[in-house]
Amino acid sequence: MNLSGILVVTTPPEIDALIDTLNAMPGLEVHNVDRDSSKLIVVQEAESIHDEIDGLKKIKKLPGIVLADMVYHYFAEDESLMPELPEDLDELTGMPQSVVPEYLND
Amino acid sequence: MEQTRRDFLKTSVAASAAATVGLPVTQAVQAAAMEAEEGWQWDKSVCRFCGTGCGIMVATKNDRIVATKGDPDAPVNRGLNCIKGYFNGKIMYGKDRLTQPLLRMKDGKYAKDGKFTPVTWERAFDEMEKQFKKVYKEMGPHGVAVFGSGQYTIPEGYTMAKLMKAGFRSNNIDPNARHCMASAVVGFIQTFGIDEPSGNYDDIEHTETVITWGANMAECHPVLWARVSDRKMADPKVKIVNLTTCSNQTSDIADSEIVFKPGTDLAIYNYIAREIVKRDAVDHDFVNKHCVFATGPYDIGYGMRGTSKYAFEAEKDTQAKELKITLDKYEAIAQRKKEGQVVEQKNRAKPVKHWQISFDDFKKGVEPYTLDFVAELSKGDVDESLESHKKKLKALADLYAEKGRKVTSFWTMGMNQHYRGSWVNEQAYMVHLLTGKQAKPGDGAFSLTGQPSACGTAREVGTFAHRLPADMVVFNGKHRERSEKIWKLPAKTLNPKVGSHITKILRSLEDGSIKWAWVQVNNPFQASANANHWIKGARAKDNFLVVSDPYPTVSGKVGDLILPTAMIYEKWGLYGNAERRTQGWRQQVNPPGEAMGDVWQGLEFAKRFKLKEVWGEHKIPGLKGKGYENGMLPSVLDEAVKMGYSPEDTLYDVLFATAENKKVAWPHDPAVTKGHGNHIAEKLGDGWFPEKALFDEYRQFTVNFQHDLADFDTYMRDDVRGLKWPVIDGKETQWRFNEKYDPYVKKGMGFEFYGKALKATPTGNLDKPTSKEKKKLAGKAKIFFRPYAAPPEQPDNNYDLWMSTGRVIEHWHTGTMTRRVPELHRAVPTAQIFMHPDDASKRGLKRNDVVWIESRRGKVKSIVETQGRNRPTKGYTFVPFFDESVMINMVALDVTCPMSKEEDFKKCAVKVYKA
Incomplete structure (x- = not known):
């Protein structure tokens, strides 16, 4: 489980619609609303931080967004949250693992 | 859960x-x-x-x-x-964190062609020492080198600069920061006589105009960009212009995006200056009181080697331009010469020389830079009409010239990594000084930096081949004397000969003039252009390369000994950011396994050298001057004995664990340490607190010397979130050179550009100095005229595309750290080549195709991206450099700005074809 706290800045006419939109998105909850400054705090829960980054990118693209940025990051002490790099990643690209010529390690 | x-x-x-x-x-x-x-x-x-x-x-x-x-x-x-x-x-x-020293070994012994084998620290230092002493004995101080860093903490940079310069008497220490902001430094020193910005980030909230030049701030300085966006939302008067060679995310909130041809920023600045003069938008009062005009030679080369001896066959035509170029049509107009004229690069050895000129000469200099000329030369997007480009340039000049409009210009690598990077930095100040829009809240040209302590460590501590702390330089006798006094060294210990800059260290490893090198907090073999040469150099039989790193890197792989190193929160440290803000932190956790901080590594190595081994006489090639007859750096051992040292003392005793420093005890005041440990002090075990002792020693260089820092404990206080130097009577300085904010400005002056460097020059006209007599300009800034010069390598029929390297937001530099975070790695696993969809289809390519990117210097495979966040115009490509499997620096060109020696990673010619 990864949790992030995201600051969202919007404008007064957009704020209510935006709160509804955000709450309807998977993994998102609007926790704090400050109407004076049109600022929201959204908590995002996601499987991986990759999904969190995607989530943030989606928020940034919503109508009525002035600013959306991460403020807080929690990652549990749990080792499973620091998995090894999936091997298929490098295969995906078809790239060699290292540019250092083979002979250097001979 | x-x-x-x-x-x-x-x-x-x-x-x-x-x-x-x-x-x-x-x-x-x-x-x-x-x-x-x-x-x-x-x-x-x-x-x-x-x-x-x-x-x-x-x-x-x-x-x-x-x-x-x-x-x-x-x-x-x-x-x-x-x-x-x-x-x-x-x-x-990361799972592959290094926790033990690794030495290349065969049959139980070090061997250049051996395999990396875990060894003890003792064994590692034994081999390092043996190899060092062999080279030092054979070649002297100039045969050894340290690749330093803009990511060194201040105590780390200080330890290594002192060990190299005062201990080994070698100036061959140079940081990767050379590749990041050396051109900015030359711009500062030449213009103001002192390094680093006049303003600070609060300029963003004060200004009405943000102009970015070669800086994709949205992606590379996102937090500052958030402040810019806030400012823009808050005030409809605020205008943003993004000048770039490649359409990027910074343009998203800009009022205008100006896409220009690589290198023509030099011409655009002169067009703005010409407009300012023509419209009489010059702040004459400011200019008369606080500025002079200056220029220098144009024929300064391109920072390549002067010989083709080491060049690959294919790169010889580019290399030849180092010595001689033929002026093209635009350069001829821009430099008031004839098209086709052959210009020998006669001032390669003295590119920084300059002289004062009159305002009339300055006007003559910018006269050819009309809107018609500059628009035709600089238009970067073939699909944009000339009229549209002209309109944008004129609107840009309007913003700079508008009386009373506050303007802040930001730039980073587009201007610094430039074959004329120092010139274009000077030009940024040119337009701000002409209009009096400098050193005032919201008004100023502001050089952003790329590394966390490029300012705080590399520049302020002076981990450069020519620098000493607090803007002093090794070739100035008075500066050496002051340093020797603070460091308690015998007179003439410090070596006056400028050492090798980072590109020269790499070239020297290839040509055998440096044979021992230590890489710290950087990854030069991935991060330096034209890397095929340097990897060859690293593996040359006689060379010994030590690499300190938390992770295996390209540099580690081509090295001979890898030292496992502690990372940021595993040690105490201080960094200095781009707005002169020094900030400190405590050790938060212990490093894993046997990994140790760089300060400890430097100190332990220092223990292995006795004064008699390093402070004797040395032959230094090229060393001249009184007291250095026959190029000899004299023995200072007798003088050392007179000062109470013994030839048997170690460099650790004499330079670091001095009686004074040992008084700074570990454990330290609990109000400062708050229960945090210090793995370095604990491992040394001799009762002192090196980071604090060394910082407070370093501070002596800065106080009452225009660079005042506070003491170590102040920076650790909870109520101090960094302080912008000069810190005087506990107060930071917001805007330098401005009487209202800066106590160094003399009362009644209003403004004073009080930096001390280069404050007397010959005088002359646009073409040459006419009087050798030096004219003083104390307290004044220089407004330079610099002409447009064409990039030495440009696309042709064979290599038909421009290629620039750079960053993406998810990754930092060579990806050593960020690629260890699986999520970041997944977000952007490999470096793509960003190109225009039409350029791709013309070559029979589509998105995600695997291609070769090839230049005169080498080729790498990458993946085509035509819809990404970077949207190159036709003819232009962009490749990030974070990915070691797409080592784009094998393709990039090692042209440097001849003044700053910073490499131009932004301009070379490539071809792209299906793999």
């Missing part, structure tokens, strides 16, 4: 986030948050990555980092983090 725990955590995240950005939370929520964070210890710290210098709060539990958040009290970022900053806590936990 139980539901209740999860809810607790979410409440906690929300409460913390709200508090961070100053939103109110209820007491109940706060109480719940406190419960979720039970057992966590929060402490202030600084981000590991770029030069912005954001404050980060770090939470630890059981010697492990469990959470990070933006620091709400940090004036730089006010609680915000960018995506990289968000992962500061994770970069230390």
